[in-house]
Amino acid sequence: MSTFKPGLVYTPVTPFTPDLKIDFSRFEKLLEFHLRNGAEALAIQMHAGESVSLADAEQRKVLDMTIKQVKGRVPVIAHVSDSGTAIAAERARYAQNAGAAAVIATTPYYWTPPPAMLLEHFAQIGAAVNIPFLVFYSPDEMGGAKLSTELVLKLIERLPNFTGMVDRSLDWQFMINIVSNAWRVRPDFQLLAGNEYMVSAGAVGATGMFTSLAGVAPGLVRELYKICRTEKYMDARKSQEQLVEVLQIVKRAGAGGLKGAMRMMGRDCGQPRPPLDPLSADGYAKLAEQLGGLAILGGEPRGW
Amino acid sequence: MTIVLRGVMQSPVTPLKDDFSLDVPTYERLVDFHVRTGATAISWPHHKGESLNLTIAERKQGAEATVKAVAGRVPVSIHVSALAVEDSMELARHAQKIGADAIIAITPYFWGPSPDAIYDYFVRLGTTVDLPVIAYNSPSYLEGVEITGELIERLLMRLPNLIAMKEASFNSEKFMEISRVALKVRPSFSIVAGVEFLAPSVPLGCVGSYSSAGAICPNLCTQLFDACITGQSVKARELQFKLARLWDLFRDQYPSSLKGGMVVMGRAVGPTRPPLPTATKERQAFIAKQLEELGILDTEPHGW
Numbered sequence: 001m002s003t004f005k006p007g008l009v010y011t012p013v014t015p016f017t018p019d020l021k022i023d024f025s026r027f028e029k030l031l032e033f034h035l036r037n038g039a040e041a042l043a044i045q046m047h048a049g050e051s052v053s054l055a056d057a058e059q060r061k062v063l064d065m066t067i068k069q070v071k072g073r074v075p076v077i078a079h080v081s082d083s084g085t086a087i088a089a090e091r092a093r094y095a096q097n098a099g100a101a102a103v104i105a106t107t108p109y110y111w112t113p114p115p116a117m118l119l120e121h122f123a124q125i126g127a128a129v130n131i132p133f134l135v136f137y138s139p140d141e142m143g144g145a146k147l148s149t150e151l152v153l154k155l156i157e158r159l160p161n162f163t164g165m166v167d168r169s170l171d172w173q174f175m176i177n178i179v180s181n182a183w184r185v186r187p188d189f190q191l192l193a194g195n196e197y198m199v200s201a202g203a204v205g206a207t208g209m210f211t212s213l214a215g216v217a218p219g220l221v222r223e224l225y226k227i228c229r230t231e232k233y234m235d236a237r238k239s240q241e242q243l244v245e246v247l248q249i250v251k252r253a254g255a256g257g258l259k260g261a262m263r264m265m266g267r268d269c270g271q272p273r274p275p276l277d278p279l280s281a282d283g284y285a286k287l288a289e290q291l292g293g294l295a296i297l298g299g300e301p302r303g304w
Numbered sequence: 305m306t307i308v309l310r311g312v313m314q315s316p317v318t319p320l321k322d323d324f325s326l327d328v329p330t331y332e333r334l335v336d337f338h339v340r341t342g343a344t345a346i347s348w349p350h351h352k353g354e355s356l357n358l359t360i361a362e363r364k365q366g367a368e369a370t371v372k373a374v375a376g377r378v379p380v381s382i383h384v385s386a387l388a389v390e391d392s393m394e395l396a397r398h399a400q401k402i403g404a405d406a407i408i409a410i411t412p413y414f415w416g417p418s419p420d421a422i423y424d425y426f427v428r429l430g431t432t433v434d435l436p437v438i439a440y441n442s443p444s445y446l447e448g449v450e451i452t453g454e455l456i457e458r459l460l461m462r463l464p465n466l467i468a469m470k471e472a473s474f475n476s477e478k479f480m481e482i483s484r485v486a487l488k489v490r491p492s493f494s495i496v497a498g499v500e501f502l503a504p505s506v507p508l509g510c511v512g513s514y515s516s517a518g519a520i521c522p523n524l525c526t527q528l529f530d531a532c533i534t535g536q537s538v539k540a541r542e543l544q545f546k547l548a549r550l551w552d553l554f555r556d557q558y559p560s561s562l563k564g565g566m567v568v569m570g571r572a573v574g575p576t577r578p579p580l581p582t583a584t585k586e587r588q589a590f591i592a593k594q595l596e597e598l599g600i601l602d603t604e605p606h607g608w
Contacts, residue, residue, distance in 0.1 A: 200508065204503055204541060240508065244477075
């Protein structure tokens with residue numbers, strides 16, 4: 001399998017109308033915004049896109065719409081995670097047929113399977129397709145389900161299309177162990193930062209980055225990524241710190257923070273769906289004030 | 305009343321005789337070895353020095369031996385964390401009395417203290433002595449008890465002598481949050497990585513590390529720091545991968561395997577106190593094989 005190097009991957013939110021239906025015309029606008037602002041690939045319906053709040057039919061519809069809209073300008077990665085292995089595998093098959101360039105899946109929701117079951121879960125999803133398969137590792141979001149180096153090596157052995165790991169554990173030890181061992185058996189194995197903490201991940205071998213803040217500050221995201229790809233990590237510290245400042249403000253605003261920040265930048269995508277809390281008027285005012293105080297957002301695009 | 309922390313700092317193991325009593329002459333030799341092979345500071349007894357398996361009297365004895373053996377060549381900090389807070393205060397006063405340059409302390413053990421309790425503890429410690437204080441953060445070993453950004457900010461406002469943190473979360477977000485908050489209040493604040501996780505941390509401003517493998521491979525540790533601080537990213541990554549393999553080898557019932565490895569390197573320091581096991585002959589042979597594979601036997605000093 002030829003190496004799939006996703007690079008700088010934007011993970012769009014899913015825009016909703018006021019009655020919380022998917023706002024497809026806004027979604028198309030958002031995709032165009034991302035494409036104009038540096039996306040090298042798009043990963044749709046990641047958690048930032050509220051994947052688990054979309055019905056199966058909606059997920060398929062969003063994927064079809066995305067592929068149609070993107071028209072091959074960048075690879076589209078489909079997030080297919082689910083609790084049930086067969087459901088996720090079926091969604092992966094659908095994604096392949098729809099024209100996705102790769103699929104990505106995380107540990108199963110709710111269940112806390114032991115290593116052997118995790119291996120089987122990933123192996124069956126990955127085997128359902130012959131496009132590249134990425135594993136998304138996010139233990140804090142996923143009830144602490146841990147992946148080990150041993151499991152990753154077994155998965156490499158089972159799946160010729162297991163091409164990389166997207167890390168959101170931010171755990172240096174984990175990243176180092178995974179990538180240093182994986183490279184011995186699959187030298188083109190990709191490590192990607194699962195959010196905007198690119199400096200440390202890059203220093204230990206990450207060559208790509210998944211980012212949801214690209215909807216808020218794509219200029220800063222691109223700048224950080226660009227410096228990191230030259231491997232001059234010392235030079236990237238300032239951009240990294242600036243982006244983390246934005247990230248922390250958005251995070252503190254809660255589940256509605258990301259969409260709130262996008263609204264503040266003139267790219268309203270509505271509120272998140274329940275059970276996530278919408279951002280209150282007070283919450284939005286506070287968020288807008290904090291983000292408004294950041295000089296670094298001055299150079300970022302406003303509106304669409 | 306300040307010290308500069310930078311580069312590869314060593315926290316020696318505690319040599320023991322066959323009857324498990326302190327082996328002070330060998331300890332002095334070890335301290336001298338560390339200073340001669342590039343340690344920029346000495347700190348004792350970290351958990352690697354079996355701090356919690358030593359009596360308070362032994363810890364005072366060892367602290368005195370440390371100050372004497374270092375003889376002013378590099379700064380000495382004394383780790384004062386003990387199960388009982390009263391013992392920590394006593395060890396801190398003792399450290400000051402014998403001429404140590406700083407004290408270092410982790411969050412209190414076992415009780416799962418609240419942020420306010422951690423704050424009170426460090427304030428009491430920092431006002432008990434007139435020495436620089438290094439806070440030690442290790443959330444993964446202490447069931448999530450940690451020094452958050454908010455807490456370090458409060459502590460820095462209160463304690464002029466809080467100069468540094470040993471940061472052992474090995475997590476990008478936690479590291480950057482501490483750094484973001486602390487440097488605002490105290491620009492001279494130093495963040496030191498626990499273990500040699502330098503490639504991911506130096507570009508973010510980490511000043512050095514408390515070494516785990518320094519008694520085995522001081523040259524490798526120094527080379528890694530030099531590669532990181534001079535921005536040689538590719539070399540730093542290679543060396544980091546090597547040190548990560550060593551960490552995997554030694555972290556098992558730390559510091560048993562480390563002491564086993566020291567036998568291989570011609571620097572035997574005796575057994576490890578229960579409940580930690582002592583590395584068996586078989587384990588030592590396994591370690592020897594790994595060290596050989598990694599090229600350590602050819603590139604690092606043998607004997608004292």
